[in-house]
Amino acid sequence: MVRRFVFSLAAAALGASSVAPAQVLPAAATDRAVTAVAQTMNEPLVTTPLSNDPLAPAVVSNSEEPAAPAVEQEEPIAISRGASLSETVAKLRRSDAGSRELECLAAGVYFESKSEPLAGQLAVGQVIANRAESRGRFPSSYCGVLTQRGQFSFVRGGRWPAVNKNSLQWKNAVAVARIVEADLHSSNVGKALFFHARRVSPGWRLTRVASVGNHVFYR
Template sequence: MKLRFPMAVLAAMSLFAGLGAPLSAEETASPGRVINLSSPAKVPVQFAAPAEIVQEIAKPAVATDADADFSTLDAAVAAQTATIDDEELNCLAIGVYYESKGEPLAGQLAVADVILNRTTSGRFPASVCGVLTQRGQFSFVKGGRLPDVDTSRPAWKTAVAIARIATQDLWDSPAEGALFFHARRVSPKWNHTRVASLGNHVFYR
């Protein structure tokens, strides 16, 4: 978590740091001007009340999801909202829900990351919705349309949380760089590099 100090506080702290340092002759004299160093002029200085400075520094930094440092994936999931902000997030949550609901959270996150990895691979459509509706890729998609979801189910709320975590890169993927996965019950003859086995799925890049 990054601690951010307001600029006014840093300026005040710099002022305090500079008060105790003696001025050099170069700093106190200018050409054609005589300075009495034995009796320095008294310059009124406005000090910020120390209590105010301490209070300002003690204010907690404003946290964003991107700043959050979660101790576990469970904690990251619990911190997410169940609201949907846009179509891409909705499509990703639907993909996670139908491909991995009931799986361990790490397995659900790996599924989400496979979908996102495809959007940037150059080998698949460039959008999440396009990846999911690409013909012959996901068995739960019929006729190029994503099915409806019962949004009252806890599994849907988890899918939305996982979609948020994957989209914002809040947790490292346990299947880094994977572009493909299949259920354990099948054994396709793929010429891909296996990177992880999570829950009921095996992942490849």
């Protein structure tokens, strides 16, 4: 709600140190007081009508209000039907994830699978998203999933190492995070919630879902 307040310009011209009771001045006296204030300040007088009514009062200011800065918005990106994963990643690459949540998802993709094929990176991102949607088994946000104690070895004290956000690998991770968030491409890991590198054998008693790149996925 926009609220307008009318102050006594005559009192301001006198420069009184205390607040005096408001006084109602005749119209002619008010105009003289307003003009005197503008001349004293040696600045142009600008009046702005409150409405289209010529008899409506005017708000007095010493300068025009600056225009509100334009809000820059990202140009919409057209993703064609049937586009390959690599084509979609190429269109969605950027250094800025756009939000803290997407940055967390991109960090998970980056640190766990930046050297993997894009399908492997998508699978890792899908696991993080599946955990966030698991309704109680894991935290309900990407950042919560990523920083949950004992889940991702690259996270220490709720933080992860610095990232060169101008690198192609980071931009690819951001693109994959955006693809997962918008569900632009499906991954063959389905509802998998866990994965490990091929080189280890943790002996999990879980249902194996798929093997993508250098990771094996389970639910």
